[in-house]
Amino acid sequence: MLPVEILINEHRLIERFVKLVKQEMEKIVETQKIEPNFIVVAVDFFRTYADRYHHGKEEGILFQGLSQKKLSETDEKIMLELTMEHAYARKTVRDLESSKETYLAGKAEALKDILQLLKALVELYPMHIEKEDKHFFLPSMTYFTTQEQEEMLNRFMDFNRDFTDKKYQQVIRILES
Ligand SMILES: [Fe+2]
Numbered sequence: 394m395l396p397v398e399i400l401i402n403e404h405r406l407i408e409r410f411v412k413l414v415k416q417e418m419e420k421i422v423e424t425q426k427i428e429p430n431f432i433v434v435a436v437d438f439f440r441t442y443a444d445r446y447h448h449g450k451e452e453g454i455l456f457q458g459l460s461q462k463k464l465s466e467t468d469e470k471i472m473l474e475l476t477m478e479h480a481y482a483r484k485t486v487r488d489l490e491s492s493k494e495t496y497l498a499g500k501a502e503a504l505k506d507i508l509q510l511l512k513a514l515v516e517l518y519p520m521h522i523e524k525e526d527k528h529f530f531l532p533s534m535t536y537f538t539t540q541e542q543e544e545m546l547n548r549f550m551d552f553n554r555d556f557t558d559k560k561y562q563q564v565i566r567i568l569e570s
């Protein structure tokens with residue numbers, strides 16, 4: 394098993410969450426109301442699962458390992474884009490959280506900002522995931538020896554052992570039902 398297969402599998406959960414966000418956006422447009430609890434769940438999912446757990450391995454282990462290698466110009470460029478997209482996602486999630494606070498403080502006009510921020514996330518993730526799944530992860534493996542790949546796989550598994558993703562699997566199952 395290639396280490397990136399772990400990352401590719403995690404993308405499927407992010408895609409399921411993106412679908413739920415799209416459904417919630419339709420509800421917001423229809424009712425002109427924000428369900429603050431959904432925003433709390435979304436902030437936690439994107440911040441904890443997508444960022445700390447998933448991007449944490451991408452940046453902290455894979456990109457870190459690649460930074461020790463001489464990359465092709467294309468791969469170097471994609472890795473930089475991916476890193477910037479992670480930073481953009483982080484900022485968008487921060488803004489989403491503060492817009493929710495503004496909305497809860499009684500400023501109804503924050504609804505428009507919340508919708509825009511959710512839209513930014515549901516547009517970013519499918520594009521970002523496709524870039525990784527189809528254009529980056531597999532080529533990135535060619536820079537590592539079989540032994541380095543095995544070590545990376547072990548590091549990914551150690552990382553995941555310290556973090557339970559069951560909560561997020563469950564949250565998504567509940568929201569989907
Ligand atoms: Fe990523």
Ligand SMILES: [Fe+2]
Pocket residue numbers: 400404447451522525
């Ligand atoms: Fe990813």
